[in-house]
Amino acid sequence: MCIRDSVEVPDSLTVAAEVVVASIKKAHDLAHLMYPDLDTETQLFGTIRSKLADQILYVWSKKGQ
Numbered sequence: 001m002c003i004r005d006s007v008e009v010p011d012s013l014t015v016a017a018e019v020v021v022a023s024i025k026k027a028h029d030l031a032h033l034m035y036p037d038l039d040t041e042t043q044l045f046g047t048i049r050s051k052l053a054d055q056i057l058y059v060w061s062k063k064g065q
Contacts, residue, residue, distance in 0.1 A: 027052035
């Protein structure tokens with residue numbers, strides 16, 4: 001038996017995961033626009049992308065308040 005088969009994932013969690021994935025994609029695009037010469041496979045690029053994703057999610061979370 002696989003644990004994944006026995007776990008019910010609520011729709012709200014699926015939506016939240018999709019928002020996270022979208023924020024990472026957008027952060028990747030922004031980081032590439034901001035630093036076009038930086039190799040996307042470097043740790044520095046990943047750190048920048050991560051910080052941008054955090055900022056995108058923060059702003060997105062505040063939009064409904």
